[in-house]
Amino acid sequence: MTIETTATGVLVLTLIMTLVTLVTRFGGVFIMSFVRISPRIESFINAMASSVLIAIIVPMAFEGDAGALAALSVTAVTMLVLQKPLPAIAAGVFTAAAVRYLL
Amino acid sequence: MLPISLFVVAFGAAFGLAAVQKGLAPLDTLLMSALVFAGASQFAAIDMWGAEVSVIPVMVVVFAINSRHLLMGASLYPMLKDVAPAKRYGVLLVLTDANWAVAAQDYQSGHRNLEAILGGGLVLWLAWIVGTWLGVYFGGLLQNPKNLGLDMVLGCFLLAMALGGKKSPRILVAWALAALASLVAWKWLPANTHVVAGALAGGVVGFFWLDKSRATGAPGGNPRDH
Numbered sequence: 001m002t003i004e005t006t007a008t009g010v011l012v013l014t015l016i017m018t019l020v021t022l023v024t025r026f027g028g029v030f031i032m033s034f035v036r037i038s039p040r041i042e043s044f045i046n047a048m049a050s051s052v053l054i055a056i057i058v059p060m061a062f063e064g065d066a067g068a069l070a071a072l073s074v075t076a077v078t079m080l081v082l083q084k085p086l087p088a089i090a091a092g093v094f095t096a097a098a099v100r101y102l103l
Numbered sequence: 104m105l106p107i108s109l110f111v112v113a114f115g116a117a118f119g120l121a122a123v124q125k126g127l128a129p130l131d132t133l134l135m136s137a138l139v140f141a142g143a144s145q146f147a148a149i150d151m152w153g154a155e156v157s158v159i160p161v162m163v164v165v166f167a168i169n170s171r172h173l174l175m176g177a178s179l180y181p182m183l184k185d186v187a188p189a190k191r192y193g194v195l196l197v198l199t200d201a202n203w204a205v206a207a208q209d210y211q212s213g214h215r216n217l218e219a220i221l222g223g224g225l226v227l228w229l230a231w232i233v234g235t236w237l238g239v240y241f242g243g244l245l246q247n248p249k250n251l252g253l254d255m256v257l258g259c260f261l262l263a264m265a266l267g268g269k270k271s272p273r274i275l276v277a278w279a280l281a282a283l284a285s286l287v288a289w290k291w292l293p294a295n296t297h298v299v300a301g302a303l304a305g306g307v308v309g310f311f312w313l314d315k316s317r318a319t320g321a322p323g324g325n326p327r328d329h
Binding site for chain 2: 002005007011015016020021024025027029037039040041045046048049050051053054055057058060061062064067071072075076080083085086088089092093095101
């Protein structure tokens, strides 16, 4: 099935994309409201929560250039030392810029 | 949220420019950003744009890229379950990576921070629209945002959020498995499945390895959990 990108067509496509995205935004909470939250499920949820972040970042590091890798490493070290997100992010971004300028 | 908002504006400008170059009308582009509000999936959809667009592939790609929202939403369920449905789903309208990361981390340390999701989400939503608008009318803001490291803002932010959370042996094993699974999926499974694969792998560790002090509420457990 295809939709021509006329004025109405674009609108329909945008609405379809909106609906699909809305299903993803609402779906997790909606499904969970039918699940009995046992300690096991709660443990699953909280281990999954930070694993989402790891699963976004690790392939990003592998895919990225030297600047990306340096940025993530510096952010990690700064964060572990200072425990403050803002300096850690700033240091990471600055490192990416510096490495790319130098290489 | 300020550094992230700047990144979102730059990313939005790149999207606005790409969309116009693909032949989308300025108003349609702005409407798409305002309604869909999911950058990576909008880029992917625009990539499939032409005189005709096949509906099912666009739906599949948008769903795959945004499927991480399902897991993010599920992880918020414990803090949303006592909230009235209208408010619960209202807040979720603006759920996205950065505000979710803040709220999820706050919840770990015991705060139910709905304001972070809603307030942060609205700021990011506005930044996304403003960025798209700039891109549509003025083109890409910066010749090469990569030179300034701007493409790394979100990655560094999410990493800082992850490392700011609780780090028990159980969580570290979950992360190791999540990292491994996401890499395997990224290399060998269909595109855009790596986030879900990695997150579920990490979740499985939690499913089988219960945090004893937390699960039983036994005395001597970590007081921060109670």
